Amino acid sequence: MSAELIAAEDLALLARGQHPRPWLHLGAHVQAGQGVRFAVWAPAARRVSVVGDFNAWDGRRHVLQRLGDSGIWCGLVAQAQLGQFYKYELEGPEGQLLPLKADPYARAAQLRPDNASVVSAAPPQPRALSAQRQGANRRDAPMSIYEVHAPSWRRPDGRCPNWDELAAQLPAYAADLGFTHVELLPITEYPFDGSWGYQALGPYAPSARFGPPEGFARFVAACHAQGLGVLLDWVPAHFPADAHGLARFDGTPLYEYADPREGYHPDWNTLIPDFAKPGVRQFLAGSALYWAECWGVDGLRVDAVASMLYRDYSRQPGQWLPNAQGGRENLEAIALLQHLNTVLGAQAPGVVTLAEESTAFAGVSAPVHAGGLGFHYKWNMGWMNDTLAYFREDPIHRRWHHDKLTFGLVYAFSENFVLPLSHDEVVHGKGSLLAKMPGDAWQQFANLRAYLGLMWGHPGKKLLFMGQEFGQPTEWNFEAELPWLLLEQPRHAGLQRLVRDLNQLYRREPALHRLDCEAAGFAWLQAEDREQSVLAWARFDGQGGVMVVVCNLTPVPRPGYGLRMPCVAPAWRVHINTDAADYGGSDAGTPIGALQVAADAQLSLDLPPLATLFLSPSP
Incomplete structure (x- = not known):
């Protein structure tokens, strides 16, 4: 040797x-x-x-x-x-x-x-993203992400599916619903099922739960064949302390910080990588490039970025160590994130990174050369928290919480945002999206339809966790497959049909996506009608195209609601009314396909209860 x-x-x-x-x-x-x-x-x-x-x-x-x-x-x-x-x-x-x-x-x-x-076969040969796939990741392209926990999407015979079983069904399903990307909760090797993959110990190994590693390549190819991008949740922030893993690997804290005030994560009972060590940075950044280059994935969603950025994250005074400058930022973690985004940009063109980051840290999606972290997108956790809090309110009280829907537009273009309704919102006693909605069953479905309409009309890319597209009534159970039989019920099938139509409209109409991350793509038409809980705004594509979104968020119909439109047009066509009967609604108000004649720029609309409408000028 x-x-x-x-x-x-x-x-x-x-x-x-x-x-x-x-x-x-x-x-x-x-x-x-x-x-x-x-x-x-x-x-x-x-x-x-x-x-x-x-x-x-x-x-x-x-x-x-x-x-x-x-x-x-x-x-x-x-x-x-x-x-x-x-x-x-x-x-x-x-x-x-x-x-x-x-x-x-x-x-x-x-x-x-x-x-x-x-002992496995040689790593897959590097595969660059095609020009089509690179284009689908651009900030001016539509991005609608279907977030999936692969072991519980479907469970044939009650077991975890293998990659070929997933490839036979999941890509076609997501593509049929109009999603542009599938995002998988972590699929690198992990010891504990209950961590959903977020406590990984094998960052270069597709989990054996899904069969041999080469099956993953077939799954990626099946997604690409359906026009879907593949995003992987990737976890550099912490790792479990299992004896067979990275903890005290050579008898010393090799991969983790030595001092528990830096190296122990109190929230998850895990260890934090020593981001200052070159060998650890090489290990982590190499893993990111490995998935992008060898497996041809379209992007990585980096988990728990906030916990990496701050040394005092979830720690009380005296339980953390300041950085070399006396501050609370983890300068080594910041350098690592900038490094890996720089490496991916140079070595894997077109591959994107998305940060799950919940603080006001500036420049998460700004380029590294401009002092940013270099991510392409950031999850908008503020939007998620505010809008969910609003929709939990009984409609009679929503007038007092109107700002929860308008405040997000104050900062909506400070980053390249993804609007996430993720797995985190439907576990640990939080209930499903449907269960969060107030009222009887009819109002719950109507609220959820209106909420999804608001989300798809709002600036920002979209992410929806599996099961919420058809109104799963109970919170997600990682040990059971989704309740697919619900699709035999009209309301659940109608909600799924709405998600398909929202995705198709979002992809078809440049005004709904081209300037998703630009202030020039948005203008309020009605932001102050808190008494009636009505909002309206316009989306622009920068090339003359426009789409108007109107939300009535009480169960009271608003006939003849006057609205000054963003441009003069002889008539406006309704593309989507979330209260339509096809979606399980009451079919009240202005119907889909209807032409509403405008007097100059003034339009009178019949607003259905608990509904969102999409309109554009009719030729």
Whole structure:
């Protein structure tokens, strides 16, 4: 065994933590006719052996060689073969024998509850996004995301589906409903089902829950064939402390901060990566590029960004350490995020990153060269919280909460926003979207239809969690499939039909998406009618196109409601009325397809109860 197993120039980059593709050299790699090369970063270890099916799990038989002062241990095992299980046996700096460790760079893993790494085939060859897929990620393109927890979307025979089963149904379903992207909750290897993937330990391995890794490539291809982009939830903010994982990997806090005031996450009982270490930055940024470059995904939604940005996140005074400048920002985490977004921009053109970030941190979606974090989009958590709080109110009280719908437009163009109605809003006792709505069953459905209409007409890209497109009445259960039989009931089927029509209109009409992130694409027509809980605004495409959105958010019809339109047109056509009978509504007010004649720019509309209307000038 010798250093020649890793080329000198690659070893130098790995040692400095500057290799953009560390997965090509670390981990297990089959060498044709020679066996398997194993390489692992463990700078403080006194000894590292690879153990597995090929040596009866005997740490005396295949001791790896330390490659100079790189911190990397490497060796060639002639007896090892594709598909075999393995782990690393390490002696810590004091000679203590550590629990057997899974390979941080493994590209496949054993199915839980077992946790060995698997000798896998070579990483997929790099695949650039097509021009069409790159165009679908642009900020002036429509982006409507269907968020999916793959293990519980459908459960054939009560089990987790494999990638081919998902590929046979999910892409066609999402495409039929008009979504542009599918976003998967984390699918990298994780030990605990109840974490939904957010406590991952194998950031280079598609989870064994879904079958062999190559199945994921087929799933991505199936989505692309349907015109759908694939976004992955990706979690660099923390990792679980399982003994076989990253915790005290070489007998020292190698991957995590040493001080618990920096390295322990009190909310999730997890460990926080030491973002200051070059080897950790290389590990994390490499994982991001790996999914984009090798698997051809269209983007990464980065989880828990707020917890990365602030050292005092969820901590009381005295429970956190300030940065080198005495402040609360985590400067190393900020540098990591800027670095990974820069690397992705250079190495994976067209791939986008989306930040789940809940604070007022400035410039999340601003370019790195302008001092921003470099994300393409940011989740608008403020919009989500305010609008859900508004719709929970009984309509008779909404006049007192009118500003919850108007305030978001004060900052709506400060970032490139995604409007998220995500899984986080339908778990832990929060109930489903339908269950949040007040009133009897009819009013609950009407409220939800009006809310979704408001969302699709509002500036910003869209995200909706699975099951909410047809009004799941109970909160999401990750151990059961969605209640698909509800679609046999007219109201649920009608809601799904509305989501399809909203997506089709959003994609078809440039005024609803081209200037989603630009102030020039929006103008209030009625923002002050809090007494009647009516709002109206115009959306523009910058090229003469316009769409008007009108919301009546009480169960009281408003016949002859006067509205001054944004331009002079002889008539205005109604494209969507969320109260239409096809959607399960009462079919009151101005019907879909109707032409409303305007006197100059003044229009009189019959507003249905608890409904949103979309209108555009008729030729």
